Amino acid sequence: MEKDHKGPRDSKIVYFPNLTAKLVNKGMSALKQKKFKESLNYFQQLIEMEPDHPQGNIGVVLSLVELGQLEDAKVKCDEILKKDIGEYYDVLQIYISILIQLGDYEDVVEILEAVIQEQSLPPQMAENFYQLLYFSRKMAEDESQGLDVKNEIPESVSPTDLNNLESQLKSGDSKQQWQAVQSIEMPDHPEIREQLKRYLTYPDGNPSLKTIVLQMLKDGPAHETVNVHKFGKSIDIHTGDLEDIPEGQFYRLVKKIIVHELEQNNPTLLEMAVQIWDHYLFMVYPFQPEPLNEQLWAVAVLEVAHRLNGLEFDGDELQIAFSLDEQTVEEVVEKILEIERISVKDIGLPDDQPN
Known part of the structure; x- marks a missing residue:
């Protein structure tokens, strides 16, 4: 009798029609209304029914982030990436954002370097990933070296390295320009700084990369007036007057x-x-x-x-x-x-x- 009683309970559960759609709508509505505990509950119910549901999984992550449960959000997002649920690059952007909020800059650098090296990035994602990689590298270096070490200027830079840097920056090839700036380990060295200042005046310089170079000069120990050429226009501006992006x-x-x-x-x-x-x-x-x-x-x-x-x-x-x-x-x-x-x-x- 007892065995017969348990049988139906062990059978596959049949849910009401359109229940998943209703849970998605309720979860999204709760998110918009900033009722994050409610949204988390709806999305968790959804992935209990459909473990690989993209909106359900992302909804759980976003709810956890809004609730300040970043470590849990990190674990969940990592799980989503490994299971290849949803749009990979969209999930990756969320994951990187969580890591940055947690201050895990070395993890960000490791992940983005691997992604950039191994995959062909969608154009709409590429610039953002390159920017995040640069800033995460800088933050990781600042944390590991400390302010005093960071501001030390090495005595010399190899002439070969300087020549290679100049050649790549002067090339009309944006790929070479990106590689040149990414390879710079001592942006505050006077000779490298001069190379970067000259790059800002090159008509063939990548405009997005020039923005990153300006931020490098802005964040350096010495503020000075530089000339910037973009889109047929030229301006002289003091690096100490530059705002963060976006700002104002x-x-x-x-x-x-x-x-x-x-x-x-x-x-x-x-x-x-x-x-x-x-x-x-x-x-x-x-x-x-x-x-x-x-x-x-x-x-x-x-x-x-x-x-x-x-x-x-x-x-x-x-x-x-x-x-x-x-x-x-x-x-x-x-x-x-x-x-x-x-x-x-x-x-x-x-x-x-x-x-």
Whole structure:
């Protein structure tokens, strides 16, 4: 009798139709409302039903992060990567973000070096990974060496190394330029610093890499005036006056409008729109967007985000509300799209790795 009673309980559970979709919706709704314990509960129920459900697994990670349970989020994200659940690079970005919040910079460097060496990165991810690699290397070195050691300047640099660095930086090949900057171990050495300052003036210098070089000079022990050439324009700027990226009131005003328009209706598109805005500023840095009209740039970014996702954007109401001319908006849209085209064409990625 007892055996017969247990039989049905041991049989496969049949869930209500559309229950997974309902749990996804409830979990996402709780996340948006910042009810992170509730969202975690919904997503955990979901992966109990479907262990490899992409949204369920990512939802658990995001909920844990928001609850401040970073170590648990790290373990879960590592598990997702090993099981190859969801979009690999999207999950990897979340994982790297968690590691940085935990201060595990050496792990970040190890992972990104392996990914960059072994795989052909999607253009839209590559620049971000290169930037994260550079800054994580710097943070790891600062932690291991300490401030006093970090600021020591070696007596000399090999002439061969200097010649190779100059040759790579002067080449019109973005890949060689990236490799040259990544290979620098003593960016604060006076001779290397001079090479980097000259690189900022080269017309064929990669604009994204020039931004990273500017940050290297900004973070160095000596502040000085440098000349920067980008997109046919030139500017003299003191490295001590440089802001972090992205930063500044104009950046925040544009982002505020973007968030207001998309936060409730399309949070996924919101994330991409903010990335487009961040990326544009990163590429043109230290120049300011022109003209300095936050409504104009916000509408243009929204238009680009929709276009890149194959979506229609009805911006007429916003243009009327902000008294914007359609032609002016289109001109700014083209500026942003041109940056995206340059980024894909001149990303500086390694060629596909041989098998």
